[in-house]
Amino acid sequence: MDTLSSHMKTARVCFAAGFTVLASLAFFASRSDAKPESVSQILPGVWFREGDLKNLGHCNNTIIEMKDYLIVVDANFPSGARAAMADAKRVSSKPVKYVFDTHHHGDHAYGNAVWTQNGATTLAYKGVAEEMKRYEPKRWLEASRERKDVGDMKRPTAEPPKQTFDKSPFVLEDAGGRRVEFHYLGWAHTRGDGFVFLPKESVLCTGDAVVNGPYNYMADGNAGNWPNVVRAAKKFKPKYVLPGHGEPGGGEVLDGEERFMTAIHSAVKAEIGKGKKLTDLIEMKDNKPVSAKLTLPGNVKHWVGDFFPAQVQSVYEEIKQGKPSGEIGGGK
Numbered sequence: 001m002d003t004l005s006s007h008m009k010t011a012r013v014c015f016a017a018g019f020t021v022l023a024s025l026a027f028f029a030s031r032s033d034a035k036p037e038s039v040s041q042i043l044p045g046v047w048f049r050e051g052d053l054k055n056l057g058h059c060n061n062t063i064i065e066m067k068d069y070l071i072v073v074d075a076n077f078p079s080g081a082r083a084a085m086a087d088a089k090r091v092s093s094k095p096v097k098y099v100f101d102t103h104h105h106g107d108h109a110y111g112n113a114v115w116t117q118n119g120a121t122t123l124a125y126k127g128v129a130e131e132m133k134r135y136e137p138k139r140w141l142e143a144s145r146e147r148k149d150v151g152d153m154k155r156p157t158a159e160p161p162k163q164t165f166d167k168s169p170f171v172l173e174d175a176g177g178r179r180v181e182f183h184y185l186g187w188a189h190t191r192g193d194g195f196v197f198l199p200k201e202s203v204l205c206t207g208d209a210v211v212n213g214p215y216n217y218m219a220d221g222n223a224g225n226w227p228n229v230v231r232a233a234k235k236f237k238p239k240y241v242l243p244g245h246g247e248p249g250g251g252e253v254l255d256g257e258e259r260f261m262t263a264i265h266s267a268v269k270a271e272i273g274k275g276k277k278l279t280d281l282i283e284m285k286d287n288k289p290v291s292a293k294l295t296l297p298g299n300v301k302h303w304v305g306d307f308f309p310a311q312v313q314s315v316y317e318e319i320k321q322g323k324p325s326g327e328i329g330g331g332k
């Protein structure tokens, strides 16, 4: 998409201008454009796999090397799981022991059974399993009809994570000296949002609570609380931010996500305050939002794209009904 790539270029120049740390600058300078379905090393023992969202619906994955095993962040769709598994084998001979679902969405969790069949334990914050109870098997059955890789699993529903935690953070550490923390910071994108933080390496994997580009799906979310979650994530002061969708970056990805969520919420709220109706803000066709009449400030345009009309609708309904968008669609 032309406009998207020009946004990304602009954003990249801005990122670079703000940097004083040469190492960070070198990290960005070494990256050209998006590299879907390829793996790059972020640091020794930490790899980022960029999923092809546009053509395959895949999310990004992070591969973390421990002394005797690997941790993979996100299960992906089944086809993405197989691709990430093959890439993990390419970068390390160690087995994948844990796969962390950052949330319950199909592009992050429907590959769970592929991993467990290959000996891994799927892991998540308990909210992920609870979200699956709310939304499945409906979404799994829909995806089974729409996607061959999901249909070919021949399962009646999504496989929930095998192991869950409710006290944040859950920590994995081993004799290799690497510490991996799994955090729940509140409800942003879903009620199960998990973050992965490597304190020594200053790496933060964000799932879809923070994305680098116009990929915020808000229907299961909590728009009003979303900036609070991003602010909690900013307290880690990560040098490397590895999002669920979009390219890897640094702290500016968190800043941008917070700015976007704050901007869309305050813009919609202001319009509601002026007595505007939903149809004054977006155009609907066949009961679906197709275009937006509302515009946001230029400093968030990297996060504004095809989802924007639906995002405006989610925020509008959330404010109007006085409860999170995810509760409107998914119940308590």
Ligand SMILES: [Zn+2]
Residues within 6 Å of the ligand: 103, 105, 108, 189, 208, 217
């Ligand atoms: Zn998602």
